[in-house]
Amino acid sequence: MPRKLITSIAMLALCAQSAVADVELSGFVDMSILSDDGVVGMGLDQLELDLSTDLGDGISIRADVNAMGPTDPVTLEQAYIAYDLAEGLSLTVGKFLSCTGFEAAEPTGMYQYSYSATLVYGGYQNGIAASYATDTFGLYGALVSSVWDGSDKDLDGDFGLEAQLILTPIEGVTAKAAFAMEDKQNLINVWGLYENGPLSVAAEVNVMSDWGEYDSGLGYLAMVNYGLSDQIGVTGRYSAIALTPAGGGADAETSEITIAPSYAISDNWGLVAEAKLLTVGNADAVAQIGLESLITF
Numbered sequence: 001m002p003r004k005l006i007t008s009i010a011m012l013a014l015c016a017q018s019a020v021a022d023v024e025l026s027g028f029v030d031m032s033i034l035s036d037d038g039v040v041g042m043g044l045d046q047l048e049l050d051l052s053t054d055l056g057d058g059i060s061i062r063a064d065v066n067a068m069g070p071t072d073p074v075t076l077e078q079a080y081i082a083y084d085l086a087e088g089l090s091l092t093v094g095k096f097l098s099c100t101g102f103e104a105a106e107p108t109g110m111y112q113y114s115y116s117a118t119l120v121y122g123g124y125q126n127g128i129a130a131s132y133a134t135d136t137f138g139l140y141g142a143l144v145s146s147v148w149d150g151s152d153k154d155l156d157g158d159f160g161l162e163a164q165l166i167l168t169p170i171e172g173v174t175a176k177a178a179f180a181m182e183d184k185q186n187l188i189n190v191w192g193l194y195e196n197g198p199l200s201v202a203a204e205v206n207v208m209s210d211w212g213e214y215d216s217g218l219g220y221l222a223m224v225n226y227g228l229s230d231q232i233g234v235t236g237r238y239s240a241i242a243l244t245p246a247g248g249g250a251d252a253e254t255s256e257i258t259i260a261p262s263y264a265i266s267d268n269w270g271l272v273a274e275a276k277l278l279t280v281g282n283a284d285a286v287a288q289i290g291l292e293s294l295i296t297f
Contacts, residue, residue, distance in 0.1 A: 098122025
């Protein structure tokens, strides 16, 4: 696996350097220890290397290479060309991340270690997207081969559409409302974030319809993060989801509550401890306790 990863990185770097001398390399190493209802595991969660370059005239390229563990293959997570048309208008072509969802796809953008119970966002998608943004308003739209399946490249069958409205009416407030559709499966994702100094407060709602074996679904999230100092912070989160079976019957319900203190050892190295109670259906709550080490470069 390491040899394959090194080969993939070298090939990407060579291709990028042939186009322009100034290639930026960044990424992260994410490792953790997790006790899931008493079963303890430890290992590499993710290694990512990102290559980006500016070709000038508003054109830039980015490619992210991922390794998830010793037995998983090295993958090209995303690769796209972005074209800044000026006046707030931009175009993206290639494989890129869905616009839906409050919680970040990468651990570098997370407030805690684990994901919420209402994680129903789109993933990395093959397609074309356009966006327009001002200081207080933005619009986004994308035509993709699949909203939820990043390996799908076929536009002859079902294809996906995404649209998003972004509002930043005052300093510290961000609100986004998105709609994603593929075949009959639909998602409405709405979230808001308030930031004021060391305090961040967020809320999210997900409304689903024709969700596979489920007729509909409702998910929601509430999160508070507070920085006690430049090095120490703490996050509290509650989330839940309820899915209604297409044939009738009781909803499939999942909920969780999480407390996650964090400590910044340096500007590039952080630790996140997490205690989580996960409840699925009528079963007793399961305790999950984790410690994450995240190094960025």
